[in-house]
Amino acid sequence: MKKIQISPSILSADFSQLGAEIKRLEAGGADMIHVDVMDGHFVPNLTIGPPVIKALKKNCSIKFDVHLMISPVHKYIEAYSDAGADIITIHPEATENLQASISKIKELKKKVGISLNPETKVDVINDYLNQVDLILIMSVNPGFGGQKFMPEVLDKIKELKKIQKEQNIDFDIEIDGGINFENSKIAIEAGANILVSGTTIFKSNNGDIKRNIDLLKSK
Ligand code: DX5
Ligand code: ZN
Secondary structure (H helix, E strand, O other): OOOOEEEEEHHHOOHHHHHHHHHHHHHOOOOOEEEEEEEOOOOOOEOOOHHHHHHHHHOOOOOEEEEEEOOOOHHHHHHHHHHOOOEEEEOHHHOOOHHHHHHHHHHOOOEEEEEEOOOOOHHHHHHHHHHOOEEEEEOOOOOOOOOOOOHHHHHHHHHHHHHHHHHOOOOEEEEEOOOOOOOHHHHHHHOOOEEEEOHHHHHHHHHOHHHHHHHHHHO
């Protein structure tokens, strides 16, 4: 089994001191930083763009796991790559040509992630699985932090694990949305090896980040 990694979402951080929040996450044992990029079009919320990511990245050495919830995504891939994204995750519905977008991320020497919304089936990306570094399974409808976990998406993780075995291919399986100390265990058992968490990391146990990261990993 792969080592379990935690990718805290800065969506739940104190935006008035994002740099310091990232330092706290690094010190607390985060494996990477999950950056939720929203455009008010692909999803109903608006968050941060490349200049903010660039400024944050300058002051730290941790990997940036950038989740792009923007459409059309293709023309922005390079800007997020230049800003310092290490993993660039896109949604198939947000690009006119998924193959071209995957190739673009690879050309830029970044890790490729593809994200599946709760209602999106694995079939949509079957033909691309041998090219990706990561599949991000959404366990809430994207757009906001603090939503309720949808356990039915775990079947897709099991399906992906089966495909990995049958086709002898490897990629990380990340889960995003509503992860807490109760459901982290079933997500890991299903086969997820990277857990994204915003609310649980920043708000549980009075914001004791190290404790919350340790608890999510140990469950
Ligand atoms: C939702 C985002 C998630 C979310 C995670 O669109 O992709 O990363 O903010 O936050 P919690 O853990 O609060 O659900
Ligand atoms: Zn996300």
